[in-house]
Amino acid sequence: MQKRLTYKDLHEKVKQLEFESIARKQAEDAFVLIEKKYRSLFENSLLGLFQTAFNGRLIDANPALARILGYENRENLLAAISDFKQQCYVNPGQREEFIQTLRAKGQLTGFETQFYRKDGRIIWVSESARVEYDERGNIVYYDECLEDISIRKQNENISSILFRISNAVSTTRDLNELFLSIHTILKDVVDATNFYIALIDESEGRLVFPYYADEVDRNYLTSISNVYNPNTPGYTAEVIRRGQPMFITDEVSQKLGLQGEGVPSKVWIGVPLKIKEKIIGAMAIQHYTNKYHYTEEDIHVLISVSEQVALAIERKMNEEALTESEAKYRTILENIEDGYYEVDAAGHFTFFNEATLKILGYTREELLEKNTREVVDEPNYKIILQANKKVARTGKAIKGVEVTLMRKDGLPCPLEISISLVKDSKDKILGFRGIARDIADRKQAEEEHKKLQAQLLHAQKLESIGIIASGVAHNFRNILAGITANNNLLQLKARDNPEQLEITQRVLNAIKRGAQLVDSLVQFSRKGNAEELKTVELAEVVNETYDLISKSFDKKIEIQLNLENSLYVKGDYSALSQVVMNLCTNARDAMPMGGKLTIAVKRKGPRAEIGIRDTGQGMTPEVRRKCFDPFFTTKEVGKGTGLGLSTSYGIIKAHEGDIHVYSELGQGTSFKIFLPLVTANTEERVPGPNPLIFGRSQKILIVDDETDMQLPMEEILISLGYQALAVSSAKECLAQYRLWRPQVVLMDRNMPEMDGITCAEEIIQSDPEAKIILISGYDEVGINGIDPAVKQMIAGYITKPIDMVELSQVLS
Structure with a gap:
């Protein structure tokens, strides 16, 4: 049975319900407040x-x-x-x-x-x-929170890209591989399916496209000319000119009046590649179907990495240029004949080319273990040390340092070295580099050049002596001419007095010996100019040479002649005499203590042989091989020109002959000359004495500035049956020729004011039929000879002293 509640119980129950109601209300209010705060946080x-x-x-x-x-x-x-x-x-x-x-x-x-955004873009x-x-x-359910980290991811990606691009410079082999690597890296953060790189060729002002990848346009441009010209079309050229990135759609293109390269795209992004404000090119991405395919974030990525791309490209280009330069440098070093080497500060070899090894005779391994001191003697080491100190002190290279290093085989090696410093990036001296040129040949050539200069100087002195000899001969002949003329006059006047005739003949013989001596001097002062070849009797040539050497050679030298007469050759008498004299002189010089010189002339089949043998020192095989070389001589400077045998060789070859040498050291030397024989020409060689030929009152005009010649010549010609008139100058000659009209003019060649040749030219100009005979102390040929034009102009040439018989025959 349920207990009945009292008033007190009811009062307590009411109070409890009121408390619970208040608590619930407070809780509800608190929940609303919390929910409101949460919603505010949620919404904001x-x-x-x-x-x-x-x-x-x-x-x-x-x-x-x-x-x-x-x-x-x-x-x-x-x-x-x-x-x-x-x-x-x-x-x-x-x-x-x-x-x-x-x-x-x-x-x-x-x-x-x-995540995908509503517009299809992807975000992190x-x-x-x-x-x-x-x-x-x-x-x-799941309570979730989402943060957009695209920017952070983009920055991380950009940092990663920058690192990867930087690293690609060292991991790629060449520029093309670097371009591919850059493209691959960019595709991780942006759609770079259609991508290209363009670079500026500053030398030609054009834009080249060394790399492009495109799924649509397969025939992309390779270059754009006149990139800086505002009228040159193209998005890329516009980016280069502006120096700013561009985000181009169809609308932007139409608005700016721009035209892209190749197949038109819906959207195009291009950024310049800059290095410290210097633009080296551009890179671009494009899409052909969706104009919304790229965003500002994409252009931000390209802008962010563009400088690193530019630096990477420049570094790789510099690296390739350096590699190419190093390859060229190494190729040059390995192919030049000069040695290139580097040594450290202590003098140890650290680098060298093949030429250095060849010069010093070491292997690469051997030389790397060597120090400079080990390949040079003390005096030359001091030269190198002083040069290195000077280079280190001044910082300037030194050229032309001459030192002699020692080869591995112990032979000296003269070198000319240029030395400069080797430094590190902080300008610290690491050592020295040098270029070494082997100057052994040059040194030898310099010595030979000095020797040749001395020989040439001596030859020039001899030539000068020859010229002087020619001049002396001219003056001496003039003296002999005066004596001869007066002696001839005495002969004519003493025709009936045998005793006087004998005296005049002795005088004439002395004159002839003097004339022969002068002729010999002149012959040997000539350069061997080729004259008109005549029939020459070889025994006569040798005998004439013998007359000279028998009087001038040391009496300790015995001279023996074995001559076969009547052997004739076609030749230059003077030149052949020079050959015989040269060989005899060499034989004399080979026998300073005396000996025997044998000269022989004999027939050898269709040729004549001239043999000249001495018992002198003989020749080594090397000297024998070189003896005919110009300027080669074993004699001291001043005692030989080195031209005698080479000149003789040339003369004999010009005569279609041969010359050979046979010699052994200590066994003497033998020269044999072979010349083709000819039949004697009787017209050239008239035997026996020639008779006087008298004139028939023809007029002879004598022109000579020497008064000692005028009177005797005039009397001789009158005695020979001529009318004679003598004048002392060319001016008088021209006047008398016009008045007297002589049949022949005997004209002295050398006269003051006007010489004989000039006077003859004036006479021939007025009278082409005039007959003029030149008389001179100079030979018709040789150093002071006359030229062919004068020869054609004159009727004859007589060399002083004048033989009366020769004169009568020339006049006839």
Whole structure:
């Protein structure tokens, strides 16, 4: 039976109910307040807050999530998303991974994945969540939080890209491989399916496209000329000229009046490649179908990495240029004949080319173990040391240092070295480098040149002596001419007095010996000029030479002649005499203590042989091989020109002959000359004395500035049956020729005021039929001979002293 409540009990119960009501009200008010605060946080949070059901349905979401995913408001978002996993996750499998981890742990933070936005763009997000359970432990929903980390990821990616691009410079082999690597790296953060790099060729002012990859345009341009010209079309050229990135769609292109390169694209992004404000080129990406394919974030990525790309390209270009330069440098070093070497500060060899090894005779391994001191003697080491100190002190290279190093085989090696410093990047001296030229040949050539100069000087002195001899001979002949003329006059007047005739004959013989001596001097002062060849009797040539050498050679030298007479050759008498004299002189010089000189002339089949043999020192094989070389001599300077044998060789060859030498050291020397024989020409060689030929009162005009010649010549000609008139100058001659009209003019060649040749030319000009005979102390040929034009002009040439018989025959 239920107890009946008292008033007190009822009062207490009422008070309890009032308390519970108040508490419930307070709790409800607190819950409303908390819910209001939570809603405010939920609605105003910058993070995307949302709830998802077990089946993947989006239960609730705040405005921040709608904004992150690209929706206008939360209502549109909630209405649009029916399957959170399939619609939002780029990789739905990652949602499965996320949920599994969340269920296992009860909560999860910082799960990074990629979401789709409403416009299709992909963003990076960081997702956190916890599981809400009911009182029975069943999952009710997932409370989740989403943060857009695209910018952070982009920055991380950019940092990674910058590092990877920088690293690609050292990991790629060449520029083309670097371009491919850059393209591959960029594709990780931006759609670079259609991508290219353009570089400026400053030397030609054009834009070249060394790399492009394009799925649509397969025939892309290789270059654009006049890139800086405002009228040059193309998006890339515009980016280069502006120096600014460009985001170009069809609308922008039309608005700016621009035209792209190749196949038109819907959207094109290009950025300049700059290094400290210097533009070296541009890179670009493009899409051909969707103008919304790229965003500002994509251009931000390209801008962010463009400088690193430019630096990478420049570094690789410099690296390739350096590699190419080093290859050229090494090729040059290995192919030059000069030695190139580097030594450290202590003088140890650290680098050298093949030429250095060849010069010093070492292997590469051997020389790397050597110090400079080990390949040079003390005096030359001091030269190198002083040069190195000077280079180190001044910092300037030194050229032309001459030193002698020692080869591995011990032979000296004269070198000319240029020395400079080797420094590191901090300007610290590491050692020295040098270029060494082997100057052994040059040194030898310099010595030979000095020797040749001395020989040439001696030859010039001899030539001068020859010229002087010619002049002396001329003056001496003039003296003999006066004596001869007066002696001839005495002979004519003493025809009936035998005693006087004998005296005049002795005088004439002395004159002839003097004339022969002068002729010999003149013959040997000539240069061997080729005259008109005549029939020459070889024994006569040898005998004439013998007359000279028998009087001038040391009496300790015995001279023996074995001559076969009547052997004739066609030749230059003077030149052949020079050959015999040269060989005899060499024989004399080979016998300073005396000996025997044998000269022989004999027939050898169709040729004549001249043999000249001495018992002198003989020749070594090397000297024998070189004896006919010009300027080669074993004699001291001043005692031989080195021209005698070479001149003789040339003369004999000009005569269609041969000359051979046979010699052994200590066994003497034998020269044999072979010349083709000819039959004697009787017209050239008239035997026996010639008779006087008298004139028939013809007029002879004598022109000579020597008064000692005028009177006797005039009397001789009158005695020979001529009318004679003598004058002392060319001026008088011209006057008398016009008045007297002589048949013949005997004209002295050398006269003051006007010489005989000039006077003869004036006479021939007025009278082409005039007959003029030149008389001179100079020979008709040789150093002071006359030229062919004068020879044709005159009727004859008589060399002083004048033989009366020769004169009578020439006049006839």
